[in-house]
Amino acid sequence: MDLSLRLLQALDAVAAEGSMTRAARTLNLTQQAVSGQIRQLERVVGTPLVERRPTGIELTAAGEVVLKQGATLLSSAQAMVTEARLAASGRPDPLRIAFKAQSTAHFMPAVEAALRAEAPDLEIRPIASHTLPEELDALVAGRADAAFLWLPIGDDPRFTVHPLLPEDRWVALPPGHPLESRTSLRIADLAGVPVIGPRDGMPAAVVDFWFIDPRPDGSRAVFGPQASTPEECLHLVAAGHGCWIAPASTVTYFAHPRLTWLPLVDAEPNVLALIWPRHAANPMLHLLLEQTRRTLTPLPTATTGERGMNTV
Numbered sequence: 001m002d003l004s005l006r007l008l009q010a011l012d013a014v015a016a017e018g019s020m021t022r023a024a025r026t027l028n029l030t031q032q033a034v035s036g037q038i039r040q041l042e043r044v045v046g047t048p049l050v051e052r053r054p055t056g057i058e059l060t061a062a063g064e065v066v067l068k069q070g071a072t073l074l075s076s077a078q079a080m081v082t083e084a085r086l087a088a089s090g091r092p093d094p095l096r097i098a099f100k101a102q103s104t105a106h107f108m109p110a111v112e113a114a115l116r117a118e119a120p121d122l123e124i125r126p127i128a129s130h131t132l133p134e135e136l137d138a139l140v141a142g143r144a145d146a147a148f149l150w151l152p153i154g155d156d157p158r159f160t161v162h163p164l165l166p167e168d169r170w171v172a173l174p175p176g177h178p179l180e181s182r183t184s185l186r187i188a189d190l191a192g193v194p195v196i197g198p199r200d201g202m203p204a205a206v207v208d209f210w211f212i213d214p215r216p217d218g219s220r221a222v223f224g225p226q227a228s229t230p231e232e233c234l235h236l237v238a239a240g241h242g243c244w245i246a247p248a249s250t251v252t253y254f255a256h257p258r259l260t261w262l263p264l265v266d267a268e269p270n271v272l273a274l275i276w277p278r279h280a281a282n283p284m285l286h287l288l289l290e291q292t293r294r295t296l297t298p299l300p301t302a303t304t305g306e307r308g309m310n311t312v
Contacts, residue, residue: 003044005077008070010037011049011059015067017163018056028160028278041066078286094123095284098135098147101128102230102253103272107296108148114291115284122284130229133201139277146276146285150247154203159275162289165296166269170251172237172244173260180260187215187266194224194242196233210245212267230254247272 013023014034024031042049049063059067095115099108112124127144129135132153138144140158151163171190173180179189195211207213213221224242227233231254233244238258247270251261274292276285 003041005074007037007041007044008066008074010034011041011063011067011070012074014038014050014057015059015063018058020057026162075290078290081283093282093284094125095146095282095288096125096127096144097288098127098129098138098144098149100130100135100149102250103150103247104148105253106249107292110295111288111292114295115288118287118291119284131198131201132206139275145280145282146274146288148272148274151271151273152203152206152209153275154205156203158278160278160280162274163271164274164292165272167247167249167272168269169245169264169267170248170261171264172234172246172256173262174237174240174243175258175260176240177243177260179262182262184265185262187212187264188217190221190243190264191215191219192222194222196224196227196236196242196244198228199223199226209268212245216266234259 010023010027013026014020017023017026020034020038021031024034027034038050045062045066047062048060049066050057051060097108108126115122115124127138129138129147132149135144135147135149136153136156136159139147148164151161153159153161171185179185179193182189190212197210199207199211211221211223215221222242225236227236230246230250233246234254234256236242237244238256245264245267248263274289276282
């Protein structure tokens with residue numbers, strides 16, 4: 001049986017993304033290459049594994065079986081390679097992970113515990129950061145091997161990107177704001193409300209996404225004062241300078257005695273990803289990705305419900 005692990009990786013990506021095009025981006029291949037790999041895998045198995053529907057690509061019953069069993073093969077193969085490299089080199093190099101505390105606190109400690117169980121000699125070095133430029137610079141400069149960060153990062157071919165978890169967006173409002181009595185918000189409700197956050201040094205596409213600019217009706221966002229850290233954003237909101245649009249995980253991590261948090265129900269969700277340089281050499285990166293996907297759990301329901309969270 002001519003069964004390549006590359007074919008199983010292609011099916012895994014297609015199943016996760018629901019699209020040949022998005023799977024191709026995840027695998028850093030062309031759409032044609034991914035489609036060819038799926039057809040080749042179907043020839044090996046002898047039956048269709050995917051089917052195209054209006055909502056996207058879905059697996060057939062046979063495809064679900066191959067996906068499940070293939071995940072075991074991929075995991076075993078990666079474990080084999082990791083163990084062989086450790087046997088050859090002795091103690092592994094430290095795994096340096098850049099992260100934002102507010103976006104990883106609900107899962108990163110469990111990921112580290114899973115990594116230590118799998119590779120007891122592995123030293124994990126967390127590197128805290130506040131902004132996207134800080135994280136990308138740490139990767140490019142070689143200070144970090146991988147980073148947990150929010151997409152998008154702009155059109156940057158230097159990195160391999162693995163989307164992990166979508167999160168709803170929430171809005172922090174200052175005390176006494178006319179919208180604070182609402183239970184949820186829509187983008188149109190923020191017309192004329194200044195939006196606080198970092199902009200300098202950020203790719204235009206990233207600024208447009210975080211500030212929702214332009215708005216669905218074609219109007220432009222109002223830019224409030226800039227802030228580099230979450231603490232600065234929260235201070236500026238509390239002082240009445242505008243609102244801050246942030247992922248749901250931020251709501252649970254940063255309590256503030258004066259702010260109201262409300263879900264932004266019609267905004268495109270944030271997506272947390274694990275990325276590393278395209279030509280990264282640390283053999284533990286794929287183990288990090290595997291254990292993260294196994295360990296990652298949805299946010300507590302208290303931060304993703306329909307009612308606003310008033311911290312007064």
